[in-house]
Amino acid sequence: MLNTVIIGTGNLAFQLANVFYETEEIHVTQICGRAPSLPSGFYSDIDYCSTYEALLEADVYVIAVSDSAIASVVKQLPFKDRLVVHTAGAVSMEVLEGQNRKGVFYPLQSFSKNTTTTFTNIPICVEAFQPKDHELLIKIANYISNSVYTIDSQQRLALHTAAVFVNNFTNHLYQIGFEICEQHNLPFEVLKPIIIETAHKIANTSPKEVQTGPAKRGDTDTLKKHINSITDKKHLEIYNLLTQHILSQHGKNIL
Amino acid sequence: MLNTVIIGTGNLAFQLANVFYETEEIHVTQICGRAPSLPSGFYSDIDYCSTYEALLEADVYVIAVSDSAIASVVKQLPFKDRLVVHTAGAVSMEVLEGQNRKGVFYPLQSFSKNTTTTFTNIPICVEAFQPKDHELLIKIANYISNSVYTIDSQQRLALHTAAVFVNNFTNHLYQIGFEICEQHNLPFEVLKPIIIETAHKIANTSPKEVQTGPAKRGDTDTLKKHINSITDKKHLEIYNLLTQHILSQHGKNIL
Known part of the structure; x- marks a missing residue:
């Protein structure tokens, strides 16, 4: 014991x-x-x-x-x-x-x-x-x-930082989804299945391989529609930064 | 039929x-x-x-x-x-x-x-x-x-935009977690349980209520440690922006 x-x-x-x-x-x-x-x-x-x-x-x-x-x-x-x-x-x-x-x-x-x-x-x-x-x-x-x-301690700090990205920051993105739903009289319920699916999709593969969306495809038409539809300045800042990162990660330097 | x-x-x-x-x-x-x-x-x-x-x-x-x-x-x-x-x-x-x-x-x-x-x-x-x-x-x-x-069509566009935040952008955050693990010889496996937990946590509550982490707490010591530990400039950009947003959302304007 x-x-x-x-x-x-x-x-x-x-x-x-x-x-x-x-x-x-x-x-x-x-x-x-x-x-x-x-x-x-x-x-x-x-x-x-x-x-x-x-x-x-x-x-x-x-x-x-x-x-x-x-x-x-x-x-x-x-x-x-x-x-x-x-x-x-x-x-x-x-x-x-x-x-x-x-x-x-x-x-x-x-x-x-x-x-x-x-x-x-x-x-x-x-x-x-x-x-x-x-x-x-x-x-x-x-x-x-x-x-x-x-x-070791250095790895643990890196891991803790990584956890902030996949846990705290991800949850903040959920909150933005929540706010967009609220602004348009949509129930947040409608987003929950895709949230769960997204988390489970990486079970057996790297996130990069399962990345989807307009930024990954370099679909400027859709990106512009989204940007025009976003009314909150803070949401837009995050939209622009993450879109830029995905575009450049997938070799689509078009914006 | x-x-x-x-x-x-x-x-x-x-x-x-x-x-x-x-x-x-x-x-x-x-x-x-x-x-x-x-x-x-x-x-x-x-x-x-x-x-x-x-x-x-x-x-x-x-x-x-x-x-x-x-x-x-x-x-x-x-x-x-x-x-x-x-x-x-x-x-x-x-x-x-x-x-x-x-x-x-x-x-x-x-x-x-x-x-x-x-x-x-x-x-x-x-x-x-x-x-x-x-x-x-x-x-x-x-x-x-x-x-x-x-x-209607306007709501659907908003919903599609919200889905980009909770799906495409979230997956990109997973990818950053993956890259940090790779940089420090850590298996990405170690992050998967918290990814699943984070997605399931919002089942019955708003994301804002379950937000955790150093930005939510206004824990500047930990924020500084993370910032110093991040070696990738792009990771740091995202870290800083999302941290600022969480700090301000939770009334912690300390940075």
Whole structure:
């Protein structure tokens, strides 16, 4: 049985506490947070503390707090030579510098507290300074996910950046679709099937191969119609930039 | 039984021929194309012609050719007072002006010839000049799909533009994710679960409500790290523009 302590009570801490709790080989020894008692929603029989001095012994301490708070948490840990990992995409492992052994346990997904997350398909990216710690993190990751990667801090930052493009920015494009529908009294429902189809289309092929649309074809007539139909200046800026990029990527330098 | 003639042999013509053929209430009377004989892949017992003079009588003629060819096809039809519809998102119904009754039958999806398309969930957007033609198109649409909308030409153009944002542009963002992975020796596989999750997250809520990420939070530290980690000038242009838009949409004017 692997003993884990989770430091933090936010979305990711909550999801990790749940999946660890539900995994036979992992024990959640304790959760540590700022609130006086364990916040509601967590499995209520998990031990809780609100001061670092009360932290129990464990095989790994998982820091799941906001990026900017990680360094300060590490400095306050009242022990040494234990394995302490953070869970952040855009934070280097070096931030954990101090008296303890360091590592990273980064699940690449966008978590929210009110939805149940199934970890099986969520990629877990691990990194550790010492080989035995790396092995332990790989083991924990494999208990909860079928998709485990060893990547270093520089790769992880790149991956986090890539995730911003395919997750945050994509969602913003959905929002623009939503706004265009609203402007023309169209239900957003009508766009949902093509959104799902687009995401699933790249399952077995590169996005470049399945690119479609007027920019890919160099169809200036349609591009002009779209540009004339867009009434929002911000939408138009994005339309123009992304169209230019697709045109040039597919060798259609016509605008 | 409704008799249909499909004019065109491209991706959409192929998918419509298949779904009409497989629908009990619809008969594919004929396919009309430029090739001397019916291209392989189509159900081989469908009647085929390669001249407009050989067109048989039908309840509806479905023009599924490239946008720029629609007007020329309509002009060459050797009959009058029949229902002729096109299938294009960005083409006004008025393009069909001539001796026949006009309408539009627009399935909102991105079609490719080598994949089997299930129409059940594909939104079909119909428009017609005469009420009885509108009724007939609604009937056909309902035979093949659970999602049928009546929308006019202006709405359809807006919808087509919105689809470019959520489909073509989104796919381009996936391609940027792919390129960042390639640059850092990361498998693109690692991004696929978050891509799927992002698309499914908006099922029951507006994209604005589920927006996450450093721009949404106004997290300048992470934004700066990302900007410094991006080596491709084109990626950076898109990163900056979309970040600015999300920042301003969520009231975070900090950059």
